[in-house]
Amino acid sequence: MHQPHAEPRRSIYYPYQVFDAWLPSQHPQPQHHAVVIAGAGLIGLVAALELARHGVKCVLLESERQVSEGSRAIVFTRRSMEILQQVGVADRVTQNGLPWRFGNSYYRGQRVFRMEAPHDPDDRFFPMINLQQQYLEEYLIDAVRANPLIELRWGNRVTAVAQDGQGATLEVDTPEGPYMLQTDWLVAADGARSGIRTMLDLKLEGASYEGRFVIADIRIDLPLPTERLAFFDPEWNPGNTILMHREPHGIWRVDYQLPPGEDPEAARRPESLKTRIDAQLAMIGHAGVPWEMDWCSVYSARALTLPNYVHGRVLFTGDAAHLLPIFGVRGANTGFQDAQCLAWRLAFVVRGLAGAPLLAGYSSERVGAAREIIDEAGKSTRFMTPPTRGFRLLRDAVLSLSLSEPFVGPLYHWRTSRPHEYRHSPANSAGDDNALFKAGPGHGAPPQNVRLGADDHLLDHLDHRFSLLYFTEAAAVPDALQAEVNQLRARGLPLRMIAVGSAQPVAGADETLADANGHLRERYGVLASGAAYLLRPDQHVCARWMSLDATRLRAALINAAGLKKEA
Template identity: 75%
Template sequence: MHQPTTEPRPSIYYDYKVYQPWLPSVHPLQGRKTVVIAGAGPAGMVAALELARHGVACVLLEAELQVSQGSRAIVFTRRSMEILQQVGVADRITQNGLPWRFGNSHYRSQQVFRMEAPHSPDDRFYPMINIQQQFVEEYLLDACMDNPLIDVRWGNRVTAIEQMQGYARVEIDTPEGPYTLEADWAVAADGARSGIRSAMGLKMEGASYEAFFVIADIRIDLPLPTERLAYFDPDWNPGNTILMHREPLGIWRVDYQLPPGETSEEALKPESLKKRIDAQLAMIGHEGKSWEMDWCSVYSARNLTLPDYVHGNVLFTGDAAHMLPIFGVRGANTGFQDAQSLGWHLAFFIKGLGCKKLLGNYSAERVGAAREIIDEAGKSTRFMAPPTKGFRQLRDAVLSLSLTEEFVRPLYHWRTSRPHEYTNSMLNSVGDDDALFTSGPAHGAPPRNVRLGADDYLLDHLGGGFELLYFTALTAIPEALHNVIAATRVKGVPLRVIVVGATQPVTGADKTFADTEGRFREQYGVQAHGAAYLLRPDQHVCARWLTLDASRLQAALNVALPNQGEVK
């Protein structure tokens, strides 16, 4: 019988709320559900909210009775904020988080590299924002519990999933005993230690690294900016690396690498933690500064992914699907992209707007993204924590040269997480003008934001379906184009038309933006009227044209929604 703790988690800055468990005896017998999601972490909740945004109900199961312990993920990227905006929590994160765009690398008390992340007036969100994961989970949870399509069940731990003919049978344990729930689809979002993945005997591909790091969240008043601080080969921790980040509410994250052979138990002893944190503070000029520990843990860098995220009627997402090193803020940020992608692909399939190829595309795209991250994160990890003597000699040579030679300093760049571009997606149009554009977002890329007013941006107006950005000064959408759009909508496909370039509302358009300053044309590489972009429900580009006509639009929609209406 599952007995989650009912004691609030300890914290010096966060007030944990303990929720009442969902008990089967209190509720009537359950019929088959459309989707059951195991795990109410960031990825699970975004998946639930994204499904609900497309009109699909789900049951969200969480084994614990409260949000996760410790700050965990603290750095969220611009693209993550754009995804979180779609599910309604970005404003709360902006209000309470700490935005930043610079990263500093130090060696032997000298700053040897300063990273500057791009930021323009057309960006609503900063490149990065720091806020502890508990707050993000709280905001997502509030959104889930306010949504009538999401049934949140606390204290419900998935113990097994049995694949049936066309559905899944989910075994769930609760504080009063087990029950069974049938679902058309089960989503495994149960984290890096996924019990579902283990029970199904699925193996990950990739590499694990031997280096271990301590994460320590401390409360301390430091007169330092909100920027990433990295220290290589310090005197108090020779050959190793230390990272520091400012968090809200006077909390600082200190990550430091352990020497080989030291166990987690040894590293987390209070005297060990104090000695090392005091040494780090002394190194940055704050010797003797008082501080208070909130939470600490040990982690190792792993570059692993399942080779397929779809197994029968079970789909994997987030850390249940892959385990990625935190260097470059890849964990939760990648999970958000997974969850957004899973949400729209699964919802469109459930609603009959595409065949099972859509689910295969979800897996192919996100596995491709994970493998790209594994390649990049591997480079970062090998620099942060060299796994062999050869890599250490190379890293140490870079460190030494960086004191005097400018050309080697960009090697410190930490290859920050960025949204994957689905360049080779099966949903991309094969007969458009992608290759003829000289600028603008290409096939598979996320959209570029455009500032429309003091607090008004293009992405504020997008989301929920396909979007056609059509550049024209005409007073009405051409009849042939309008007929394709209308026929697509009759089939149930959400498709909105946003006209750019007209000074008055355009007949047949859902929205019209004048683009008097040419910001749209600049961002999207458009020179003449008649050009267009087709965006998928996750906002990624699937087609673009220098000149659009009805037949080309229809062809692109046929590709983006494979075998719509095919018997499932």
């Protein structure tokens, strides 16, 4: 029988809560569901909430009975905040997190590079915000528990998976023993050590790096701003790298690289931790400042992915699908994009709008994103933790030159996580005017947010449906276009039309956004009335036109949504 921890985890700042285990004896049998998600970490929770936005019920299985231990993921990007806004928790993150946009690299006591993340008046969210993972899981769990379409089962671990062409049968272990659960689709969001990945005998592809880092969360009062701090080749840790981040509630995260060959367990002993953290504090001019340990762990950088995220009726997402170096805040931020990309497609298949082949688009898009990230992250990782003598010689040359030659400073750039652009996705329209636009988000890109008022932005008006931004100053949408929209809606396609530009409501549109100064049109490269953008349910652009007609709209939507042929 599965016996998860029943005592609250220890923490000096976070009040852990142990939830009651879901027991099969207390619920009727048999068990069959359209979607089961294994893993109620950040990615599983977001996937469940995204499915619920599309009206799809799911069961969420979590092997533990409380949120994750330690800070773990702490830096969330602007795009992640836009996704969290969609599932209803961005306000709580903003209220409690620490926003920032600058990163500093130091060598021999000198700042040799200062990174500035882009931020302009149109952005609702900062480029990055720091918040410990436990808090974000708590906010997402509150949202899940308030949603009648999601059933969260604590203390339930998947121990076996069998599947056929119609679905999957799961054996699920609980504190009172196992039960069987049938599902049409299983979403594997069970993390880096995915048991489901092992059960299906699937192998990750890529590289693992030898360098190990200790993560230590300490409570300390330091008069330093909320900015990323990176220290290269310090005297107390020669040849290695140290990172520091401020977290909420008086906590600082210190990541320091271990010398080659050091035993990870020995590195976690209190005397080792104290010696090294004291040395780091002394190096930055805060020797003797009292501090208290909350949590520590050891990790190594890995850049790995499954070559396919769809295996029959099992769909992989987050760390179960890929393992990415944390340098550049890629882990959870990439997983959120996975969940959003998967959920709308899975919802369309579950609801019968599209066939299972639509899910192949999820795999191709997100495997492509993972491979791009692995390429970028590999550069950062090789700079942070040189894997060979040759790489170390090159890195050390950069360090030395940076003391006197500013032009090498950008080589310190850690290539921050950014939203992937699905430029080559089959969901993009082949017959639109993408190549004619001189500005605005192109094929596969996420939307550019635009400030419409003091507390009003373009993305506030987008939801779980396909969104057609139709730029016009006319009093009404053309009849043929309205008729096509209505026909597609009659087939069950979730589609929303937003007219942009007119000061008065536009007949036939679901909403009108005035654009008196033309700022939104300028940002989107729109030159004349009749232009349009089509955004997928995950908000990525799949078509844009200088002049839209009903035939082109129909073709683009049928292609992107994978709609089944009419009987």
